[in-house]
Amino acid sequence: MFGINTWKALRQRGVMGINQRNGDYVLMYNDRHLYPLVDDKIRTKNLALSAGIRVPEMYGIIDTEQGISTLDHIVETHGDFVIKPAQGAGGDGIMVISDRFEGFYRSSSGRMISPEELEFHISGIISGIYSLGGHRDRALIEYRVRSTDLFDRISIGGVPDVRIIVLKGYPVAAMLRLPTRQSDGKANLHQGAIGVGVDIATGVTLSGTWHNLKIDRHPDTAHPVAGVQIPDWQECLDLAARCYDLTGLGYLGVDLVMDKHKGPMMLELNARPGLNIQIAIDDGLVRRCQIVEKHLEKLGDDAEAEPVARRVALSKQHFAVARLPDQVITTAQ
Incomplete structure (x- = not known):
């Protein structure tokens, strides 16, 4: 349990706690009637497509037990694909198929999966065991993103x-x-993934966090996690800023992937983003949010008319780190 001195130090750093996030940001800026736009991945995907935002291609939807038999038809022209619950959270229920062998499916981790096991997994998704609130759900079958070679070392x-x-x-x-x-x-911090801070101004990675501990190297590859230039960073920022206009949600977590062939794509949106990012960036969210809020106060009634380019420019100006890593990696090495 934190002592009073620790609590004061965190407050001075502008660190956001979960109660403050819920009360001052999620409840303040996110109307509940808009939550379904981001809690259902299929609805989010269709919304993004209508706005011209790139997302992984959807191959098909299975929403009934009888529909499970259509899986072969849905994926017959796709050697690899992803199955995920439409209303899942935290990466639970996602199954990534990388290829097939002798009637079996091979997962991204190399495990062989029988057709019966895959059908059982889809049945579980439909029954709602992975969905928010345990409600009946739909299984989404979509394009498997190929990671850029730049990230292979980390x-x-x-x-x-x-x-x-x-x-x-x-x-x-x-x-x-x-x-x-x-x-x-899986890129899920709660399941053991690493979070690495990124400089908003440049898209260069900083130090990392693993199980809420500060780290400098990937535990499996031993390569430094800092100093990697995320490709197409300006496009990433523009895409993230547009998601506010897309949903109307004022406090939002935007998850993007860098596909080897297709570039940045929106993966999903979160109306209640976690707080571990503060450890990764070594800075408090409250401090940064208050800079934006003061800017919005100055704009007054003109705030909603502020174009994406100017919003992103202000963010890059105010949230640049003081010192970047000495070496910046821009290509696979």
Whole structure:
């Protein structure tokens, strides 16, 4: 339990706690009637497509037990694919198929999966065991993202993603989430992935966090996690800022993936983004959010008319780190 001195120190650093996040940001800026736009991945995907935002291609949807038999038809022209619950959270229920062998499916971790096991997994998704609130759900079958070679040195068994926190359309913090063996190839911090802070101004990675501990190297590859230039960073920031206009949610976590062939794509949105990002960026979210809020006060009634380019420019100006790593890696080595 934190002592009073620790609590005061965290407050001075502008560190956001869960109660403050819920009361001052989630409840303040996110109307509950908008939550379904981001809690259902299929609805989010269709919303993004209508706005011209790149997302992983959807191959099909299975929403009944009888529909499970259509899986072969859905994936017959796709050697690899991803199955995920439409209303899942935290990476639970996601199954990544990398190829097939002698009638079996091979997962991204190399495990062989029988057709019966795959059908049983889909049945579990439909029954709601992975969904928010345990409600009946739908299984989404979609394109498997191929990670850029740049991340091979600092990622194991899966595809890294980028989480950007956006306040009223202004990116305020970003981190790269790196899969590990412990996370079974998933970019989920609670399952053992690494969170690496990203400089908003440049897209260069900083230090990392693993199980809430500060780290400098990936535990599996031993390579430094700092100093990697995330490709297409300006496009990533623009895309994240546009997600506010897309949903109307004022406090939002935007998850992006860097596909080897297709570039940045929006993976999903979160109306209640976690707080571990503060450890990764070594800075408090409250401090950064208050900078945006003061800017919005100055704009007054003109705030909603502020274009994406100007929002992103302000974020890059205010949230640049003082010192970047000495060496910046821009290509696979």
